[in-house]
Each structure stands twice: as structure tokens, then as C-alpha cells.
Amino acid sequence: MLVDAYDTLLLDLDGVVYLGKHAVPSAPEALERARRGGVRLAFVTNNASRTPAAIAQHLTHLGVPAASEDVVTSAQAAARLIAERVPPGSPVLVVGGMGLRTAVRAQGLRPVTTALDAPVAVVQGMWDGLSYGLLAEGTLAVRQGAWFVGANGDSTMPTGRGELPGNGSMSRVIATATGVEPVVAGKPEPPLHRESMIRTEARRPLIVGDRLDTDIEGATRAGVDSLLVMTGVTGPLDLLTAEPRHRPTHIALDLTGLHAPPAWTRAEDGGHACGGWTARRQDGRLTLSGDGDRMDGLRAACAAAWEAAGDGGADEDAVKPVLARLGF
Incomplete structure (x- = not known):
């Protein structure tokens, strides 16, 4: 499973574990399963308004047991x-x-x-x-x-x-x-990641977030793997047009993706394939063929779009047909 490669999950909160007063669906169960498997959970947030104790209490109320020492804040x-x-x-x-x-x-x-x-x-x-x-x-x-x-x-x-x-x-x-x-101390700047590493003593961390410009860029700067979940701010178009510093290692619909095998893309027939989908760049536009899990289609499309864009971001008009094909 994807989570098996890591000893610590550095989890963003808003848009990943909860949205306001409510837990993201299936998040508590996915995190409890990871904890039972021996993975440490650390909740890393740019929100500086509440104390770690208050955040831990909120998490526990939502079904994600946490202590104040499990919380790392930008404050x-x-x-x-x-x-x-x-x-x-x-x-x-x-x-x-x-x-x-x-x-x-x-x-x-x-x-x-x-x-x-x-x-x-x-x-x-x-x-x-x-x-x-x-x-x-x-x-x-x-x-x-x-x-x-x-x-x-x-x-x-x-x-x-x-x-x-x-x-x-x-x-x-x-x-x-x-x-x-x-x-600035918070994500994506280095101080918050440094604070997280000091407090958790993680050796193989995975940064999990919903924002490209904070969570994922922070992971890129720190040189560690990242998982982007689609339960918060980032949408499929944002992913397809992401610049290199905003490209996650892994993509999942939600935290249940931690407990699935890593969905790697592979080069195939002049394009990039994942699951039952193959994405290609043809005549300046991105095409997608096949069927299956639409998240696999998005992963394949991202790989093709990112390769074509190089050090920049893909053109929105060139990738929009893929979004329609996947029903996003």
C-alpha cells in the first residue's frame, strides 16, 4: 500500500482531514487504519489562530484521536x-x-x-x-x-x-x-517543515495536502514525497496546469488512497498510461483514450501534460478536453 513506504504522515488539516466543523468523509477511518499500521500521524497546519490543544480536541471530537504534541502549527x-x-x-x-x-x-x-x-x-x-x-x-x-x-x-x-x-x-x-x-514561517516556506521534522523526528515523511501552492510546493522545497487529495482547494484543472514545484508525487481522491497500491504512470505507445487510460499530446492538445477509474485517467493526463509543459505549466485550453472526457 502507498502508506507502507513512509513512517510519518505530515497531514494538512483544512481540506484534508476536515472542512470547518465536519470531518472529510472517510478521513477518520483512513487515518485510524494508518495509525494501527504503525505510521505516526502529525497534523501540520498553517492556521495560527488556535492552540495545538484546541486543534487536538477538535480532531478527537471528529473521530481522529490526537494529543497536542501531534499538532504542529505555523504559529x-x-x-x-x-x-x-x-x-x-x-x-x-x-x-x-x-x-x-x-x-x-x-x-x-x-x-x-x-x-x-x-x-x-x-x-x-x-x-x-x-x-x-x-x-x-x-x-x-x-x-x-x-x-x-x-x-x-x-x-x-x-x-x-x-x-x-x-x-x-x-x-x-x-x-x-x-x-x-x-x-513567512508557514507552508510552503521552510520553517514549518523544519518545525515538523524537529517535533516528529520523521525519517521517511509523506506530506499530505490539498493545496499546490502550500502543501505540495513545501514538499518540493523540502525534497520529500507528497500526496495531493482532491477534497479541498485544488481541482483537476489546477493539477493538469501545475508548474514543476506544484506537482505532487501521488494523487488520490481522498485519504483512502493511502491504503491502495501506488498508482504509478508508465510510458506506453508514445504517451503515458495509468490503469486503463492512456494520455498523449497530439497537435498541441492533450488526448485521453481508454476507460476505468477516472483518477487513473487524471494521473495519466497529468504525466503527459507535465512532460509536454516541461518547466512551465500546460495551457488550459489544451487540457480542457481531457476534463470533459473524465467528467470533471
């Missing part, structure tokens, strides 16, 4: 990043919620809420209670020379109601007002 990565640069006890202005404040305090730093405390750094993370006043204090502090760190740069975040503004969008307020770009 923890950001706090470590700051702590490695400034003296212990330094004031850090937290533009975010309890998850970020707790992470800062855990690193021996002093969270503050006003620029009058002369903070050495400003760290911003997504929080639904974010106010103009706190953004204003962050702006003043950065203008006074504080180091600006963003827990993550996600422009949006998936919810049960759809995609809402993420921390990457909200941090533009301070960046625009000061002309200073934040140093």
Missing part, C-alpha cells in the same frame, strides 16, 4: 523563528489570537499588544477577532524597526461555506502601510 514555526534571532524574554507584538500568543510564550518570549512596549518583532496570524486597533499597533511597531513575521501567507482558507480571506490577505494591511514584506 509554533513563527515563534521559533523569532526566538532563534532575539534574546529570551524579548517583547513580541502578537497580531493574532491565542494560538499565536501561546506559541510565542512557549518559546520564552513575552507577547505584547502595543507598540509602546518597544517590541523586537511583530508576528501576525489569522484570527477572526482581528481588529483595526491591533493592526494599527503592528504597523507602528514595524515602522519603528520591529521585525515583521507572518505565520503564513495563504491568501484564502477553506471553510464549509467556501474560501474566506486568509492571513496572506490580512497581512497586506501592515505590509502596504509600512512597505515592509513579512518573513
Whole structure:
């Protein structure tokens, strides 16, 4: 089975394990099966608003038993990043919620809420209670020379109601007002992956996510394998037109794909085959023949499209006939 090649799953949460208050269908069962097989589960999230304990409690409620030490957040990565640069006890202005404040305090730093405390750094993370006043204090502090760190740069975040503004969008307020770009700790930047490896001591990790620009690019940068599941943000067209840094090692409909044999593509008759499907590039367009599991068809089409695109991304018009053929 695919999961047998790895000792640790570094799992994104939103769009992979749950969507808002509800578990992704079949996710709890797939993860429990992996755990029973001896694979460690670590839940790695760009969401900095909640503490690891609160996230673990939410996971457990959804049928995915977890402890706080199983959760790695961008808030923890950001706090470590700051702590490695400034003296212990330094004031850090937290533009975010309890998850970020707790992470800062855990690193021996002093969270503050006003620029009058002369903070050495400003760290911003997504929080639904974010106010103009706190953004204003962050702006003043950065203008006074504080180091600006963003827990993550996600422009949006998936919810049960759809995609809402993420921390990457909200941090533009301070960046625009000061002309200073934040140093980002979360995916796809290296600090969060480093934090995950420190906490899990993984030797053969598999990064599992639903976003190409965070989860998959983060895996590419770290040089580790990745699994893209289709239960969150990324759609088939996004996959077919992905640039090299956004191309996952494995593709599955959902987490049940962990317990199926790896679906490798193979070169065949001038094209790429997977299962009962063969994809070819002909006259500047992508064609697909055969039948069977449409995920195998998508895998074959991706292999052909990526080969043809080389270091770039495939043209949307050239790959759309394949999507219609597969019923996407």
C-alpha cells in the first residue's frame, strides 16, 4: 500500500482531514487504519489562530484521536523563528489570537499588544477577532524597526461555506502601510517543515495536502514525497496546469488512497498510461483514450501534460478536453 513506504504522515488539516466543523468523509477511518499500521500521524497546519490543544480536541471530537504534541502549527514555526534571532524574554507584538500568543510564550518570549512596549518583532496570524486597533499597533511597531513575521501567507482558507480571506490577505494591511514584506514561517516556506521534522523526528515523511501552492510546493522545497487529495482547494484543472514545484508525487481522491497500491504512470505507445487510460499530446492538445477509474485517467493526463509543459505549466485550453472526457 502507498502508506507502507513512509513512517510519518505530515497531514494538512483544512481540506484534508476536515472542512470547518465536519470531518472529510472517510478521513477518520483512513487515518485510524494508518495509525494501527504503525505510521505516526502529525497534523501540520498553517492556521495560527488556535492552540495545538484546541486543534487536538477538535480532531478527537471528529473521530481522529490526537494529543497536542501531534499538532504542529505555523504559529509554533513563527515563534521559533523569532526566538532563534532575539534574546529570551524579548517583547513580541502578537497580531493574532491565542494560538499565536501561546506559541510565542512557549518559546520564552513575552507577547505584547502595543507598540509602546518597544517590541523586537511583530508576528501576525489569522484570527477572526482581528481588529483595526491591533493592526494599527503592528504597523507602528514595524515602522519603528520591529521585525515583521507572518505565520503564513495563504491568501484564502477553506471553510464549509467556501474560501474566506486568509492571513496572506490580512497581512497586506501592515505590509502596504509600512512597505515592509513579512518573513513567512508557514507552508510552503521552510520553517514549518523544519518545525515538523524537529517535533516528529520523521525519517521517511509523506506530506499530505490539498493545496499546490502550500502543501505540495513545501514538499518540493523540502525534497520529500507528497500526496495531493482532491477534497479541498485544488481541482483537476489546477493539477493538469501545475508548474514543476506544484506537482505532487501521488494523487488520490481522498485519504483512502493511502491504503491502495501506488498508482504509478508508465510510458506506453508514445504517451503515458495509468490503469486503463492512456494520455498523449497530439497537435498541441492533450488526448485521453481508454476507460476505468477516472483518477487513473487524471494521473495519466497529468504525466503527459507535465512532460509536454516541461518547466512551465500546460495551457488550459489544451487540457480542457481531457476534463470533459473524465467528467470533471
